[in-house]
Amino acid sequence: MDHYDILIIGGGAAGVSAARAASGRRVLLADRGPALGGVLLQCTHRGFGNNQTGPEYMEHLLRDFPESVELALNTTVLSVSPEKTALLSGREFGRREVSFDHLILAAGCREIPAGALPIGGTRPEGVYTAGQMQALMNLRGYVPEGPAVILGSGDLGLIMAKHLAEAGLEVTLVEKKDSCGGMARNRRCLSEYPIRLLCGDTLAVLHGEKKLSGCTTAKGVYLPCKSLLIAVGLRPEQELIAHLAQPEWLTLCGNCRQVHPMVEAVVQEGKQAGAAVKKAIEVCL
Amino acid sequence: MKQYDAIVIGAGILGCMTARSLRRWNISTLLLEKEEDVCRGITRANSAIVYAGYDNKPGSLKAALTVRGNADMEALCEELEVPFSRCGSLLVAYEPEAVPKLEKKLSNGRKNGVPGLKLLSGPEAEAMEPMLKKGVAAALYAPSTGTVNPWLLGIAAYENALQNGAEAILGREVLAIRPCPEGYQVETREEVYQTRMVFNCAGAFADRVQGLAFAPEVKLKLDGAEYLVFDRLAKKPERVIFYQTQSSGKGITAIPCTEGNLLIAGVRKDMTIPYATSPEGLVEMLDRVKELLPETDTGLVIRSFGAVRPNPYRDSGESIPDYVIENPAPGFYSLIGVKTPGLTCAEGLGMLLAQRGAEYLSAEENPDFDPKRRGISEKDNDILCQCEQISRAEILEAIRRGASTVEAVKRRVGSGMGRCQGSRCSGEIARLLEEYGHGSL
Ligand SMILES: Cc1cc2nc3c(=O)[nH]c(=O)nc-3n(C[C@H](O)[C@H](O)[C@H](O)COP(=O)(O)OP(=O)(O)OC[C@H]3O[C@@H](n4cnc5c(N)ncnc54)[C@H](O)[C@@H]3O)c2cc1C
Ligand SMILES: Cc1cc2nc3c(=O)[nH]c(=O)nc-3n(C[C@H](O)[C@H](O)[C@H](O)COP(=O)(O)OP(=O)(O)OC[C@H]3O[C@@H](n4cnc5c(N)ncnc54)[C@H](O)[C@@H]3O)c2cc1C
Numbered sequence: 106m107d108h109y110d111i112l113i114i115g116g117g118a119a120g121v122s123a124a125r126a127a128s129g130r131r132v133l134l135a136d137r138g139p140a141l142g143g144v145l146l147q148c149t150h151r152g153f154g155n156n157q158t159g160p161e162y163m164e165h166l167l168r169d170f171p172e173s174v175e176l177a178l179n180t181t182v183l184s185v186s187p188e189k190t191a192l193l194s195g196r197e198f199g200r201r202e203v204s205f206d207h208l209i210l211a212a213g214c215r216e217i218p219a220g221a222l223p224i225g226g227t228r229p230e231g232v233y234t235a236g237q238m239q240a241l242m243n244l245r246g247y248v249p250e251g252p253a254v255i256l257g258s259g260d261l262g263l264i265m266a267k268h269l270a271e272a273g274l275e276v277t278l279v280e281k282k283d284s285c286g287g288m289a290r291n292r293r294c295l296s297e298y299p300i301r302l303l304c305g306d307t308l309a310v311l312h313g314e315k316k317l318s319g320c321t322t323a324k325g326v327y328l329p330c331k332s333l334l335i336a337v338g339l340r341p342e343q344e345l346i347a348h349l350a351q352p353e354w355l356t357l358c359g360n361c362r363q364v365h366p367m368v369e370a371v372v373q374e375g376k377q378a379g380a381a382v383k384k385a386i387e388v389c390l
Numbered sequence: 391m392k393q394y395d396a397i398v399i400g401a402g403i404l405g406c407m408t409a410r411s412l413r414r415w416n417i418s419t420l421l422l423e424k425e426e427d428v429c430r431g432i433t434r435a436n437s438a439i440v441y442a443g444y445d446n447k448p449g450s451l452k453a454a455l456t457v458r459g460n461a462d463m464e465a466l467c468e469e470l471e472v473p474f475s476r477c478g479s480l481l482v483a484y485e486p487e488a489v490p491k492l493e494k495k496l497s498n499g500r501k502n503g504v505p506g507l508k509l510l511s512g513p514e515a516e517a518m519e520p521m522l523k524k525g526v527a528a529a530l531y532a533p534s535t536g537t538v539n540p541w542l543l544g545i546a547a548y549e550n551a552l553q554n555g556a557e558a559i560l561g562r563e564v565l566a567i568r569p570c571p572e573g574y575q576v577e578t579r580e581e582v583y584q585t586r587m588v589f590n591c592a593g594a595f596a597d598r599v600q601g602l603a604f605a606p607e608v609k610l611k612l613d614g615a616e617y618l619v620f621d622r623l624a625k626k627p628e629r630v631i632f633y634q635t636q637s638s639g640k641g642i643t644a645i646p647c648t649e650g651n652l653l654i655a656g657v658r659k660d661m662t663i664p665y666a667t668s669p670e671g672l673v674e675m676l677d678r679v680k681e682l683l684p685e686t687d688t689g690l691v692i693r694s695f696g697a698v699r700p701n702p703y704r705d706s707g708e709s710i711p712d713y714v715i716e717n718p719a720p721g722f723y724s725l726i727g728v729k730t731p732g733l734t735c736a737e738g739l740g741m742l743l744a745q746r747g748a749e750y751l752s753a754e755e756n757p758d759f760d761p762k763r764r765g766i767s768e769k770d771n772d773i774l775c776q777c778e779q780i781s782r783a784e785i786l787e788a789i790r791r792g793a794s795t796v797e798a799v800k801r802r803v804g805s806g807m808g809r810c811q812g813s814r815c816s817g818e819i820a821r822l823l824e825e826y827g828h829g830s831l
Contacts, residue, residue, distance in 0.1 A: 226663070
């Protein structure tokens with residue numbers, strides 16, 4: 106079994122920043138995807154750093170990435186044990202168990218799916234999470250059918266509203282709170298495109314036998330639609346360590362510790378995590 | 391015109407089991423299903439419980455089939471390589487007035503031959519299932535109750551039927567049935583088939599399908615039920631918990647599924663749209679869960695769905711408690727109104743139908759019948775569904791076996807059933823489907 110000073114799970118902005126800061130020690134960085142970047146890779150909008158797209162921002166994060174960090178791409182970490190070992194499943198190398206002294210979990214977050222919400226009605230095709238649609242459109246060139254309804258007007262809901270409006274779809278945003286959420290720069294799309302915003306309301310019922318035909322809000326407004334995007338929030342991806350009792354060898358950073366709206370904060374947290382773990386190791390030596 | 395000895399209408403679990411059983415004889419069999427995949431009807435949305443058999447009236451066909459179906463389920467699931475768990479169950483009562491009901495069920499169950507039934511005191515039940523709200527008055531413990539994945543059992547029976555020479559056409563709705571001297575002509579939009587026998591296993595449509603040829607004596611009134619699925623991380627009881635509140639007559643059932651999720655079955659309700667849930671129903675169910683299993687984290691729900699229940703009744707309005715095989719004319723058999731515990735009894739009912747058919751045709755046994763179906767076990771290290779850790783090889787095998795949509799793949803290997811509900815893997819699965827010649831998203 107190979108041993109590492111530090112195993113980092115997740116190669117998004119957080120994991121990459123942690124790996125940079127921890128380099129010099131024996132570090133293994135594992136990510137499920139074929140490339141480093143995590144969610145940044147699907148964000149083609151210019152919302153990062155210095156008016157960059159997600160991939161551009163990632164390129165900048167990866168400049169002079171330390172060669173000493175061992176990468177395991179296309180690799181899913183299946184489990185972590187209390188004995189400080191992890192089971193990896195890699196497309197190229199197969200199953201592999203490794204041991205480590207420290208674990209940095211930078212696994213990001215996942216979206217709350219429609220199923221988790223108390224929405225009644227049928228379960229037709231045409232219901233997605235916002236990030237799922239972002240990936241489908243930006244990475245696979247898919248264009249959903251309009252009209253579209255987006256539940257949740259946070260940053261992700263707004264980014265997708267703009268995206269769909271740009272693709273020519275009629276879009277309605279439904280927001281439970283009394284006013285639109287999200288950052289000012291993401292709200293701009295509301296004045297630039299004919300996006301309808303329904304505040305103080307939520308979705309109650311979905312309609313459609315096989316394919317989505319519409320939805321009804323709690324206040325009884327019927328919205329015909331062929332696509333519904335759920336953008337009601339993100340959950341830190343912590344299930345891998347749910348069975349562990351916060352051991353001192355474990356550090357969380359980025360969206361998997363707490364959901365951050367801005368990538369800079371994620372990078373900062375990753376850096377700190379990497380540096381702190383490296384220091385802890387060096388103090389012990 | 392293509393000719394068959396038997397046409398089975400409807401590929402729910404009953405149709406699939408019937409087709410499989412028919413192939414135990416040399417009976418050429420065609421299975422017709424109107425949906426694009428099998429087990430998309432009642433079989434896709436139910437409680438997944440393998441009932442012990444204490445609910446049913448002693449001496450009834452239902453009681454006999456349930457107790458036998460329960461006893462045989464291990465062997466069946468081994469043959470078909472479908473997960474089964476004999477987890478046991480508790481029927482709990484909190485009001486002392488409800489205890490006589492449990493005693494009645496105990497005595498019923500004993501008459502029916504249900505093994506191991508025991509009436510537990512409140513403290514005994516609470517010790518057995520520490521998650522239960524305190525204050526149990528009594529509980530009926532049935533160690534033989536189990537859980538199984540209903541659609542997987544149906545799909546497995548379907549695959550085994552095909553493996554044994556049955557033919558099947560999906561996406562083909564039976565629109566007319568005409569008696570003729572040789573038997574029946576069964577019409578679909580695309581084709582007409584000639585058959586000596588018809589087995590009507592059309593689930594919620596079975597009365598109408600019989601009506602295509604003969605006036606059905608049994609009609610169906612549909613109502614519904616609602617379900618919640620919890621994340622695998624949610625704490626769950628070890629056994630199935632049946633809970634009926636005395637006052638409102640409403641209750642829930644908590645089911646630890648073979649996949650590791652907690653499933654909550656809600657109460658019966660009127661049905662307006664098939665398989666739809668109501669926002670009020672879902673909220674009410676969450677309240678009930680909190681009431682029965684107070685430690686449950688209700689934030690861990692990952693999915694909800696609705697079910698359709700076919701309730702059989704006669705023209706006189708009288709409802710029909712037992713299973714009846716309608717036989718309105720020689721060679722025509724109908725199962726109308728097979729509701730709970732139809733899953734438990736599916737193999738038994740399929741066998742009964744097939745035996746009737748074999749007798750009618752004086753058919754010979756099929757010496758080549760092989761009851762064994764291989765589950766999907768090919769795995770590689772390329773994990774596509776991270777929540778359920780399903781690999782590319784499993785998904786490709788499901789596609790090879792005929793899955794043509796993301797949903798069909800999901801129901802065969804479990805991809806997309808986890809906490810993100812397929813929001814991360816369905817794009818790649820759709821791409822693979824396209825690569826292998828099936829439509830897009
Ligand atoms: C849709 C969306 C849009 C955003 N838009 C903006 C914006 O416009 N501007 C801005 O400043 N910020 C934006 N953000 C916020 C910020 O960019 C992200 O929060 C940040 O990129 C998250 O980085 P992360 O490393 O924490 O997570 P992620 O980028 O999600 O990285 C986590 C990585 O871990 C991998 N992983 C998880 N589990 C495992 C495992 N078991 N085994 C192997 N690998 C695993 C994942 O595949 C992923 O690659 C956005 C966030 C989202 C979700
Ligand atoms: C709410 C609920 C909970 C239940 N829980 C349990 C349980 O826990 N344990 C248990 O043992 N049993 C349970 N049952 C019972 C069990 O689910 C059913 O008895 C069983 O699934 C019925 O299967 P089926 O094949 O008759 O119906 P279906 O699965 O509906 O199959 C009928 C098929 O016929 C097709 N069809 C209809 N018309 C035509 C046509 N004209 N041409 C071609 N095809 C057609 C339909 O598309 C469908 O696929 C439950 C039932 C309900 C309703």
